Amino acid sequence: MNETVLVFGVVLGAAAFVLWRFLPANLKARIAPNAGSSCSSGGCGSKDCDGGSCH
Amino acid sequence: MSAPHVPEIALVGCPNAGKTALFNQLTGSRQKVANYAGVTVERKEGAFVTPAGRSVKVLDLPGTYSLRGRSPDEIVTRDVVLGRQKGEDVPDAVVCVADATNLRIVLRLVIELMSVGRPMVLALNMMDVVEKQGGRIDVGKLSAELGIPVVPIVAIRKGGISELLAAIDRLPLEAADPSPHGWREPTAEEIRATHATAARILKACSFHPGDEKLTRKLDAVLLHPVWGVLVLLAVLFLMFQAVFTWAKPAMELIQATIEMVGVFVGASLPEGLLKSLLVDGVIAGVGAVLVFLPQIVILFFFIILLEDFGYMARAAFLMDRLMAGTGLHGRAFIPLLSSFACAIPGIMAARVIENRRDRIATILVAPLMTCSARLPVYTLIIAAFVPEDAEVWGFGLQGLTMFGLFATGIVSALLVAFVLKKLVWKEEPEPFIMELPDYKWPAPKNVAIGLWIRAGAFLRRAGTIILAIMILIWFLSTFPAPPEGAAGPAIDWSFAGRLGHFLEPIFRPIGFTWQIVVALIPGMAAREVAVGALGTIYALSSTGDEMHEALKPILSQQWPLSTALSFLVWYVFAPQCASTIAVIKRETNSWVWPAVHFGYMFVLAYAASFATYHVVEALTR
Numbered sequence: 001m002n003e004t005v006l007v008f009g010v011v012l013g014a015a016a017f018v019l020w021r022f023l024p025a026n027l028k029a030r031i032a033p034n035a036g037s038s039c040s041s042g043g044c045g046s047k048d049c050d051g052g053s054c055h
Numbered sequence: 056m057s058a059p060h061v062p063e064i065a066l067v068g069c070p071n072a073g074k075t076a077l078f079n080q081l082t083g084s085r086q087k088v089a090n091y092a093g094v095t096v097e098r099k100e101g102a103f104v105t106p107a108g109r110s111v112k113v114l115d116l117p118g119t120y121s122l123r124g125r126s127p128d129e130i131v132t133r134d135v136v137l138g139r140q141k142g143e144d145v146p147d148a149v150v151c152v153a154d155a156t157n158l159r160i161v162l163r164l165v166i167e168l169m170s171v172g173r174p175m176v177l178a179l180n181m182m183d184v185v186e187k188q189g190g191r192i193d194v195g196k197l198s199a200e201l202g203i204p205v206v207p208i209v210a211i212r213k214g215g216i217s218e219l220l221a222a223i224d225r226l227p228l229e230a231a232d233p234s235p236h237g238w239r240e241p242t243a244e245e246i247r248a249t250h251a252t253a254a255r256i257l258k259a260c261s262f263h264p265g266d267e268k269l270t271r272k273l274d275a276v277l278l279h280p281v282w283g284v285l286v287l288l289a290v291l292f293l294m295f296q297a298v299f300t301w302a303k304p305a306m307e308l309i310q311a312t313i314e315m316v317g318v319f320v321g322a323s324l325p326e327g328l329l330k331s332l333l334v335d336g337v338i339a340g341v342g343a344v345l346v347f348l349p350q351i352v353i354l355f356f357f358i359i360l361l362e363d364f365g366y367m368a369r370a371a372f373l374m375d376r377l378m379a380g381t382g383l384h385g386r387a388f389i390p391l392l393s394s395f396a397c398a399i400p401g402i403m404a405a406r407v408i409e410n411r412r413d414r415i416a417t418i419l420v421a422p423l424m425t426c427s428a429r430l431p432v433y434t435l436i437i438a439a440f441v442p443e444d445a446e447v448w449g450f451g452l453q454g455l456t457m458f459g460l461f462a463t464g465i466v467s468a469l470l471v472a473f474v475l476k477k478l479v480w481k482e483e484p485e486p487f488i489m490e491l492p493d494y495k496w497p498a499p500k501n502v503a504i505g506l507w508i509r510a511g512a513f514l515r516r517a518g519t520i521i522l523a524i525m526i527l528i529w530f531l532s533t534f535p536a537p538p539e540g541a542a543g544p545a546i547d548w549s550f551a552g553r554l555g556h557f558l559e560p561i562f563r564p565i566g567f568t569w570q571i572v573v574a575l576i577p578g579m580a581a582r583e584v585a586v587g588a589l590g591t592i593y594a595l596s597s598t599g600d601e602m603h604e605a606l607k608p609i610l611s612q613q614w615p616l617s618t619a620l621s622f623l624v625w626y627v628f629a630p631q632c633a634s635t636i637a638v639i640k641r642e643t644n645s646w647v648w649p650a651v652h653f654g655y656m657f658v659l660a661y662a663a664s665f666a667t668y669h670v671v672e673a674l675t676r
Contacts, residue, residue: 003327003328003329004328006329007328007332010332010526011526011530013523014522014523014524014526014530015523015527017519017523018523018524021520021523022633
């Protein structure tokens, strides 16, 4: 595989991941209703914010 | 002819007292018995026949600590007991189920329930556990003190159930008042009086070896207004010293491994984009964050240990005196404590505060508490600028500086709360009553599981969101490439470099370079990313021998002390977390408070950094 294609693929994947992570919950639910919510705030990285285990 | 009245009994008690287990024993229903607080959230009705042949209905009510009703569950319990609940008959009697191992909590509820005046039995559950622990409860004396029948039971093994049924049979069920009770919320004075009565009865009727031997002796020191605060400060101080000294070997090992991987990958791949992405982006960026894992594990080791030992509630008690002076409600301690891990659960925990202004004040100051995401930033700058062997009165200066940064966060939060509550809103906090658990040795398994969860969460973050952001930063710092024959580092020509140079004039008065400005932007996604971003930016900015140097020596060579301290101060105050802003919006259901939060923290951060930079510049020039 061409190195440039591979690198830009990784960058695009990372951009999509970050975008998804920070997408508001209502938009996420519309796009993928069964995807399961991550931390309700989006960026904290925990699925269990209520349990206080964000970091 | 109308059907005969079937007496109804309400099962009331604190959460986890064993109401559901007793309900099952009485009615034979197949309801799930669990140990989680608030499991009885639905209305559950059953029926049984007493030994005397009386048919009785029984209601299993949600757990509550008092009749004041703070949550919807507790309000249902209160309203059913008082006969105010729509669609429910007024109960003819109350069976209060008590966890005998924690009699102190339930006695207050018993006293409140007795004031309602319905026929009542106290079922003392888990008496077997009390005896196993070497404790004892004088049931006859307790019954005499309270003036109601008291029956020891073991709900999960049917122990004492026939005695309880006999006691129910002796209750004057038909004579109960069928009208709703005119109960009112007790005043703070009445609550204190109830506590005093409960404490007196407890002392007269029960003996717990833990209470006598350990808890009381330790509390005499740990809750002392002077010694208690000194011990709290010493504990916090020890914690931050340990974060630096214990973590050092593990950090050095991780750092060496990351460098080795970087050298290996660099040597294995040909020059090109992929090599740059892996070495400068992924390894330099994520590695710069990963190296702080040992410190985060040590910090949480202390927090979990103190929590399991029962000290955290004491710390809350000590802090409550201080918080009341600033106008914060006592319940704010838990949200503020949670914010040491992350402001997000802290802000969400503020839901327990009823008064809206108390809650908003807590939400606004919670991000000032030092969250674990700040730790990598603090550690990096302290390690780069504070000499490792420097001591003040025998204590390491690095640990002292970290302690100072945490203390600055706490003091600032209290000052902001004071300004809001006392000067702007001019409100006094409501009284706060708190249950102090007995001391117990932390179970190693619990501590290990807690650490595993924390370390796992940190590694997941490093492997997901931080990794993704590092890749984007590498991209923004690499493209567009410099034109042919351009001099200087390539990053100057990149998107990130241009953005950094564009924004630099705003931050120049506080001593920030364009590299710092660039690192602050992804730091909005997660604070600790700034460290990784600095790693990537300096890796891409450097040339020749500097290329594989660790970030710490680069910063100590390139930043003046004034910039380093200004950066630290910025991190204490800056509103640098987009997730926090989002959660404030959600919890307050308004954009006003996120805007207030961002505005006041930005102004505070800028002003404090400005002052720090210029004072240090003047002193070191």
